[in-house]
Structures are given as structure tokens and as C-alpha cells.
Amino acid sequence: MSVRALVVDPSAPAAVRLGEVPDPVPAPGQVVVEVSHASLNYGDLNDARSGRVPVGAVLGSDAAGVVVRAAADGTGPAVGTRVVALASGAFAERVAIDTGAIAEVPEGLDLAKAVALPVAGVAALRSLRAAGSGPGRTVLITGASGGVGRFAVQLAARAGAHVIASVGSTARGEGLAELGADEVLVGLEGLERPVDVVIDSVGGSQLVAAWHLLAPGGSVQSVGWTSGEPAVFPPYATVGPAKSLTSFVIEGGAGPDLAVLAGLAAEGALTVEIGWQGAWDRFTEAAEALRGRRVSGKAVLEVSREERRAPALLPQG
Ligand SMILES: NC(=O)c1ccc[n+]([C@@H]2O[C@H](COP(=O)([O-])OP(=O)(O)OC[C@H]3O[C@@H](n4cnc5c(N)ncnc54)[C@H](OP(=O)(O)O)[C@@H]3O)[C@@H](O)[C@H]2O)c1
Structure with missing residues (x-):
């Protein structure tokens, strides 16, 4: 058959x-x-x-x-x-x-x-968990208009973080404030104060810019690379107080995390x-x-x- x-x-x-x-x-x-x-x-x-x-x-x-x-x-x-x-x-x-x-x-x-929920939701949940997002933390999410991004915005806000959502255009940012973003930016323009966590789906020059914004002790989770551009770090960009750029991939059975996400969605806590x-x-x-x-x-x-x-x-x- x-x-x-x-x-x-x-x-x-x-x-x-x-x-x-x-x-x-x-x-x-x-x-x-x-x-x-x-x-x-x-x-x-x-x-x-x-x-x-x-x-x-x-x-x-x-x-x-x-x-x-x-x-x-x-x-x-x-x-x-x-x-x-x-x-x-x-x-x-x-x-x-x-x-x-x-x-x-x-x-x-x-x-x-x-x-x-599976790939996008589990990537958002696990990358935020790996970086540590909670009250008092500022979390920057690039590609926030996409599948991973929209779940990451909601989960970070739910954890009590201050959430900055970066998108490609004003239109692409629609609805993100309602999902819990405290700030919605086109690109990273105007963002100057340090962030504790970056959930990056875009890569390229935006990853380099996000690295510069990362506070000492902070973590960039490199989840995706939709820009398709290389990331060029200027000399000494990676020399200084410790902070990390961590590669991310979903590994191992997703069942328990999927159950958490499905539960949140069923009770209306995750859109x-x-x-x-x-x-x-x-x-x-x-x-x-x-x-x-x-x-x-x-x-x-x-x-x-x-x-x-x-x-x-x-x-x-
Ligand atoms: N590592 C893992 O385990 C894992 C898991 C899930 C996803 N991913 C990866 O994460 C990334 C996002 O996945 P997704 O499912 O959320 O994708 P998606 O729904 O297509 O969203 C991606 C977002 O990236 C932005 N984008 C697209 N092309 C771009 C470009 N040329 N330059 C700058 N920004 C661009 C778009 O935002 P704007 O339109 O607002 O610019 C879009 O909303 C992909 O690279 C995917 O392969 C990896």
C-alpha cells in the first residue's frame, strides 16, 4: 500500500x-x-x-x-x-x-x-530557556514577525521579560504589541541600550548589530539565518567582558515541550x-x-x- x-x-x-x-x-x-x-x-x-x-x-x-x-x-x-x-x-x-x-x-x-506549534514553538521555548529570560531581563527577538518570532515574543513576555521585537517593516510589526512586545522596531534602528538575550532568526548584519547590543553576561541564541547574508564582525568585536553567541538546534524528543505549548494554546495563553x-x-x-x-x-x-x-x-x- x-x-x-x-x-x-x-x-x-x-x-x-x-x-x-x-x-x-x-x-x-x-x-x-x-x-x-x-x-x-x-x-x-x-x-x-x-x-x-x-x-x-x-x-x-x-x-x-x-x-x-x-x-x-x-x-x-x-x-x-x-x-x-x-x-x-x-x-x-x-x-x-x-x-x-x-x-x-x-x-x-x-x-x-x-x-x-512544533518547530516554531519548540525553537522559541527552548532557545529562551537556554538563554534565561525572566523578570528584569531584556529580550531582543529578531525576525519577530515570523513563526519562531511570534511565539518567542509571547513566551518571553509571559516569563516577565521586557520584550523588544525587531521586524522588517512597520506593517510586519502589526499585532506584536498585542502579543506582548514592549517595543516594536524596524530593524535595530534607534536601539542603544544593552539587552540580556537575543533570539536571532535573521543572521547577517543584524546578528552583528545585536552582538554589539548584548550586555556583559548576555547570550545570543542563533536560531536561524533568513537574511542569507554573511555576518562580518569588525576587529575586536568579540574581545571584552564575557558574553556568548550560542548555536541552537532542536534536539531530542519534542513531546513534553509540545504538551506545554499545546496546553498554553488550548487555554488561550498562547496565540x-x-x-x-x-x-x-x-x-x-x-x-x-x-x-x-x-x-x-x-x-x-x-x-x-x-x-x-x-x-x-x-x-x-
Ligand atoms: N535551529 C532550529 O532548530 C530552528 C528551528 C526553527 C526555525 N529555525 C530557523 O529560524 C529562522 C526563522 O524560521 P521561521 O519558521 O520563524 O521563519 P518565518 O516564519 O519565515 O519568519 C522569518 C522571519 O525572518 C525575516 N526575514 C525573512 N527574510 C529575511 C531577509 N532576507 N532579511 C531579513 N529578515 C528576513 C522575516 O521578517 P520580516 O518580514 O519582518 O523582515 C520573517 O518574518 C529560519 O532560518 C529557520 O530555518 C531554526
């Missing part, structure tokens, strides 16, 4: 096409999820072209849907549970996922919103903004909108909207 999936194809627009792959065969510690929604991340656009995901392999990391087969080792959620997951190869009708990468979606939270939503066969349109900086928040793909069958409950064993 096969399932439909968004697979890497360098000859296709955005290097991705809808194709067929074999039905997943779960390992003992994996459930099978029938995916109803997927979310597109900036990293997926890079993965499709960089060779990190091989030609013909399934793209994607964020999936939400219903468990149709429980894990053989007895871990994880039961058949019929609504779940969200951070797993590679997420953009398929059915995916086998480690139980440690999954969280149950609480009642009251739509799968279309839950699916926006999930969807700036683009549509059927997954409109992948190219979604990719162009994301790369073109026209998505405020997250882009959500609906899997097989027209042709969806009722979840097929698979036999155990």
Missing part, C-alpha cells in the same frame, strides 16, 4: 511535488498518525533545496492528526487520540512517529492551530496566528508566500481535504 506525500523533487517549483511513498512501517516505539494538517517552516524550504532531505524523500517536520495505530511497546497515545508531533517526513497522509515526539492535543484546540492556510497541493503558493515574507505567523497545509477518507483504523501487530 502507498500513501500520498509531499516529496523532494528538484525539477518541481519550490523543489517539492505531491507523490506516492510506501505506507509507513512503525518501529516498536512508534505510533502511526493519519495526518490531517501539516505546517510549513522556513527550514523546510531550505531542506527541499539543500540536499538535507534526499530527492524522493518526504519533506516536513510538523504534523497533526489522529493516531490510527498504537505503539507496539505500549508507550504513547491510544488509537483515536488527536495528536501533534515534531517528526521528520511529516508531510504524508500517514506517518510513523516516535512516541517521544508526540503530544496529545487538548480539547478545544483545533488541529489546524496545534500543527503550527497561534495562521497567516496562510490551504490544501497541500497548493504547496508552491505557500512556499512563495513564506519566502516572500507575506505570512504573518504560520503557514498551514490541509492534507487531502477533498479526497480525505475517514481515518482507517489499522490492525495491531
